[in-house]
Amino acid sequence: MSIAELVQEKKLDGVKGLRDESTKDIRIVIDLKNTAVPEKVLNYIYKNTQLESNFNFNIVALVDGVPQTLSLKSILSLFISHRKEVVKRRGEYDLRKAEEREHILLGLKRALDKIDRVITxxxxxxxxxxxxxxxxxxxxxSELQTVAILExxxxxxxxxxxxxxxxxxxEKQKFIKETKDLLASPKKILSVISSELKEIREKYADERRTKIVKGGNKEISDEDLIPDKETVLVFTAGGYVKRTDPSEYHAQKRGGVGVVDLETKEEDFVTMLVSGSTHNDLLFFTNLGKTYQMKMxxxxxxxxxxxxxxxxxxLSLNNDEKVTSILPMPQELKKSPISLMLTTKNGTSKKMSGESFKDVRRSGIIAIRLDKGDQLVSxxxxxxxxxxxxxxxxxQSIRFKESDTREMGRTAGGVRGIKLGKxxxxxxxxxxxxxxxxxxxLTMSVNGFGKKTSLKEYKVQKRGGSGVKTAKITPKTGKLIVAKVLTGSEEELIAMSKKGQVIRTALKDISSLGRQTQGVTIMRLRAGDNIASLVCA
Incomplete structure (x- = not known):
């Protein structure tokens, strides 16, 4: 397939223009979009077009009388071994002939010493x-010497x-010594082979018809080409997704209006902000209990x-399927024992082995069996x-040990995590x-009220109970929309509203209050707007 065909069929992303500037040499210019990664585009072209072609060959030869399929390295090695044997046998033959001639010459020399008697x-x-x-x-x-004299x-x-x-x-004695030295030295034999090959090259070589250039396409993955850096993933209720640099959001004081983040339709709004690395594998969990995987x-x-x-x-989603949770999968998932905890809208919890999500096929896998009317939310x-x-x-909120929930298979339904009210x-x-x-x-309500509450105020209970109150809900605050544990390493909060407003504020500016308080205004919302999601970094 040609580069133009890849662009026309939208299989090659990031290309906005393609032109041929060839004269004597071939020159193809590919104009890229600002968001494209040049190395990744080139890597894709190498793999899917004839920009670089591999010419495979099958070498079958007799090795010690047995037919074998050989690699380029092995056939070169066998050729050198063959040439060693040729040089060795030739040397042995020349040595034998030289020693025979030496023997005859020694006899002739003795005959010359007494030539008159020999003739008599x-x-x-x-x-x-x-x-x-x-x-x-x-x-x-000797008989050989005598025959030579009589002839x-x-x-x-x-x-x-x-x-x-x-x-x-x-001369013969000198040649005999040199030949014996040659046969006794593998290094000298290789030198003879090299000299003979150079003679053949000088005698028969013609000009090379192709160019040898440095580099070429190395077998590297797309991941090797992408810088490993922190990034923020933005996902909307309408199913639109993008990555942005965290520095796109400048920090503001608590209570600010924020900046517009995403061009969304009026009926669309942002639901998730996910912080992670560009090299993370992303697990996409849907409302139907399925999981999909792709690279950040x-x-x-x-x-x-x-x-x-x-x-x-x-992702190959069904018409009634929506992404409800996105999880950046760390490398530990593939190196050490780790589990995934899934929770549904109706309070069902399910723990699964991380092994179940090592390799998720493109069509997705079932992560949890859901009851009618239930959805996977976390x-x-x-x-x-x-x-x-x-x-x-x-x-309400409940805190329980992960060991209270045993690991289950992918098609299991789970157990009760929290008992819900009407x-x-x-x-x-x-x-x-x-x-x-x-x-x-950290909790935050739909109307932008939030607070921090010490984890010491949440006692550990057995799973399945109603839990304890975590926030005072009033018409002013609206219902809770987000809840998150703070580890102390986070410095800032990025909150986004359904209409795309974003605020980035320091966590130290957010008040620490008791469980039964309503909190303070984190984000001042415009009329008809509500909080959609937040991420701490």
Whole structure:
């Protein structure tokens, strides 16, 4: 598939223009949108077009008489081994021939020392066979030396120069020594192989028809290309999602009106702000009790006032299915024993092993079996020794140990977490860590009233009870909409209204009050507006 086809079919995000500027060399220019990550776009093009092509080959050869499929490295290694054997056998052959010639030359040298007697013996013999025996007997020549002497005509033998024999003998002895040194040294054998290959290259090489360039496409994942940084995920009731930089929101004093965050339709409003890392795996829990998974960096980044994209572009949701909870999944979920606590609108709690969410298929998995009319509203991570605190819209809350709820399978329905009053429903669930028993519980109502209350005021109970009052609910405050445990590490609160107004204020500026108080104004809302969600960082 071509780059243009990928852009036309909207499979390649982040590209706003494509043009061909080729002259003698090929030059393709791809214009990117401001939100695109160049490395990620290039990585996708490498993988899905012919910008980079792999030419695979299948090498089958006989190795010690057995057919084998070889890699490039192994066939090069076998070729070098073959060349070693060739050089070795050639050297052994040359050595054998040189030693034979040396032996003959030694015999000729001795014959020259007594040339007159040698000629006399030859002439006095009735035939060559007798001459051979006589020479071997009188001069102690070997058969090879004797044959070499007899094969020469007497005239040539008599005219043989001693100097020529001695020079050739010296050359042969030098060659024999060099050949023996070569055969005894693997390093010298490799040097011979290298020299011969260079000779072949110089004799037969032609110009390279392709270019070797540095770099090329490395096998890297998209995650390797994305900076690991803090980010805020914004999600609306209409199903629009985007990522923004936390610095987009400047801190304000408590009671401020806030700044516009998101271009939403009148009937749409922001429901969730999730703080996390760009490398987090995100678990999306829906009202139907299903779970989906994707990377945080796969959500497009936008400025504060941009709309975002529909979640339907990323998740295969049914028409009646809506995301009700988003959980940034830390790496610990894949490395250590950890559980997930799910809570429904009607107060049902269910604990599950984190192993169940290691790899969530694209079509999603069932996280909890729901009763008719119930919905999943919360999902969070818990560890051994943690406590869970559940808050309702009517101002009730209950704190119980996570061990009160046993782990269940994905299709189980769960157990009662809190007993609800008439028209009451769960609006918030959070974890009290072992090291945070002296922290605070932050609550906020739909009309912008909020407070911090010491966790010491919430005694640990058995799950399933009605709990204790956590906030005084009046027409002025409206029902509770958010409840969150503060660990002490958070410094600021980011709250968002249904009409997209946002305020960022220091947590130290929010009053610490008792459980049965209504709180103070955190965000001054315009007429007809309500609090949608908040996040602390």
């Amino acid at each position: 013996v030859i002439r006095g013999s009735k035939d060559s066979q007798v001459a051979k025996l006589n020479l071997m007997k009188e001069f102690k020549f 020469m005509k007497l005239q040539k033998l008599a005219g043989l120069e001693r100097k020529a024999v001695e020079n050739e003998l010296e 960096f796969d959500i497009p980044e936008g400025k504060r006032a941009t709309k975002g994209k529909s979640i339907m572009n990323f 999902a969070l991570l818990v560890e051994k020794g943690d406590e869970v605190i559940v808050a309702t819209s009517g101002g 028209s009451d429903e769960v609006i918030g669930v959070d974890v009290v860590k072992k090291e945070n028993k002296t922290g605070a519980f």
